[in-house]
Amino acid sequence: MRSAEIERFVGFLRDKRSVFVLTGAGISADSGIPTFRGQDGIWKNYQATDLATLSAFQRNPQIVWEWYHWRQSIILDAEPNEGHRALVHLEEYCPSFLILTQNVDGLQQKAGSKSVLELHGNIFRARCMDCGQTIHHELEPEIPKCVCGAMMRPDVVWFGEPVPTDVLQRSFAFIDSCDLVIVIGTSAVVQPAASLPVYGKNRGRQLVVVNREATPLSDLADLNLFGHAAEILSDIVRGLNG
Ligand code: NAD
Ligand code: ZN
DSSP, X not given: OHHHHHHHHHHHHHTOSEEEEEEOHHXXXXXXXXXXXXGGGEETTEEHHHHSSHHHHHHOHHHHHHHHHHHHHHHHHOOOOHHHHHHHXXXXXXXXXXXXXXXXXXXXXXXXOSSEEESSEEEEEEEETTXXXXXXXXXXXXXXXXXXXXXXXXXXXOTTSOOOXXXXXXXXXXXXXXXXXXXXXXXXXXXXXXXXXXXXXXXXOEEEEEESSOOTTGGGOSEEEESOHHHHHHHHHXXXXX
């Protein structure tokens, strides 16, 4: 059953020149990095989805920074997995290729992918709440302070905040001329990321979804592969090389 789906996926890739990939926390789950939703998203009795907001930070910057430091330390201990590496191979295979990631962990770039856009920022950057200056930030115990004197926050996009317009525009423009959209390990409930595959589908792009479970995109997909991203994507690379 699975091998027939893998073959179909490989077939989709064989004759596609231009491929757009949207990734979410699920691709990094196989590296041991917790996702936001489900049991994995609970930290010291806080829901991850409640900590990743501006109001949580304004209420208690210390606890939010602690949570980010905890997440940074997990990411620093983690390595890219077979799923990340498979996307490096796909980038080499496809004439035109772009990954848009909702992840803030930088693991896709660490695996060696070149065409990666970050939609939700990067966990190893801090940004001034006042002047917007950004710095590299890694496991500092104190809340970082900008040279201008103001407090700095993690340079990530929190719930309710806008995503970078240029990244979104480049993604839509890429989908306008691509052949295939692949969505990997995202619950597809966070906007505007979740709307990109729908946009592609409305323009006649083929859609493949890789996830452990069903998501709002499952019914729209031309092909669903249920299971672990690392396993499925390495099967795909083997299939392409075989
Ligand atoms: P999410 O937690 O909402 O959903 C994760 C999805 O991945 C779920 O649909 C789940 O079924 C699937 N999944 C889990 N393990 C998988 C696996 N091994 N293989 C395939 N699929 C698997 O995450 P999201 O959709 O990315 O969106 C929420 C936000 O979470 C994003 O804004 C992102 O910035 C943030 N986030 C990032 C990281 C990271 O950088 N690694 C981690 C947690 C959350
Ligand atoms: Zn400043």
